[in-house]
Amino acid sequence: MGYIVIAPVGDNPKALFVGMKEFATEKVYLLTPPTQRRTAEELKRKLAEFTVPSEIKELHGGLLDEMFRLFGEISRGHDPDRIIVNVATGDKMSTCAALSAAFAHGLRAFGVENDMCILMPIMKLSYYNELSDNKMNILKLLNSKEYISLTDLSRKLKMSISLLSYHINGTLKYKGLKEYRLVEVKEEGKSVLVRLSQLGGLLLKGYS
Structure with a gap:
């Protein structure tokens, strides 16, 4: 059984597949602004080639507001212990927003540097549990x-x-x-x- 991966769509789509080598993946949620919809669709096609199901969720309105809303929606549908966030796939702002949302929900997150995954120091406890x-x-x-x-x-x-x-x-x-x-x-x-x-x-x- 693999991880449920949350990945913002942005400047570094390659990082998604670097992360998949490290963390066995069951499903990917691609969180994308409307301007990156084409990139998200291309990622979805590539994931299908690896028989990895994916779902595109568009970010409308304020980036932080939408990121927190979608993280909450996804977290309620899955065991939080099986969710991991790849913050390396987005641009600077979506990376920061995804990391903040991961912290608030107590979800594991990682970045990618030189094709290596680096786990972020996020505690398991979330604000919601507190x-x-x-x-x-x-x-x-x-x-x-x-x-x-x-x-x-x-x-x-x-x-x-x-x-x-x-x-x-x-x-x-x-x-x-x-x-x-x-x-x-x-x-x-x-x-x-x-x-x-x-x-x-x-x-x-x-x-x-």
């Missing part, structure tokens, strides 16, 4: 454009302000959403306001 249901519910009610007071958030979640504060600020022993950099917090007078950070928004893309 966050409780309560923390995820808090994130889902926030947005990145407007702050909301803890009082209003408490009312919407039907959660006490003290428990809400615990999930946002954490303790010496347990990290809160603020320390994970998933929310931004500020004070206005006696009110504490919170909103979703950019990273928090990306994580929600991968979760939904």
Whole structure:
């Protein structure tokens, strides 16, 4: 049984086949912007010659948002321990986006240098495994454009302000959403306001 390989399509398609020599491959997901669709189709044809099934998934809109969304979609359909990400196949931006998404999901990833595969130091634990249901519910009610007071958030979640504060600020022993950099917090007078950070928004893309 081989790996499920996620590969952004970009400047270095040759790296896909270098990776396949090192990691037995069961299926490949080619994540491509519309401008690289032709390259993705050519890779799909070459993979078929090796009897390796592949699926093209187009990236529409913001690169980071879409990369996190597609990583989440693929991760939900397969055992994460069988997924590996080849970040060497993309251009600079898609490589960075794929590596960030791999880190957030706790997926193994590797690059290619001088025709050699180099595993990236990514821990198995993902953000999603670290966050409780309560923390995820808090994130889902926030947005990145407007702050909301803890009082209003408490009312919407039907959660006490003290428990809400615990999930946002954490303790010496347990990290809160603020320390994970998933929310931004500020004070206005006696009110504490919170909103979703950019990273928090990306994580929600991968979760939904």
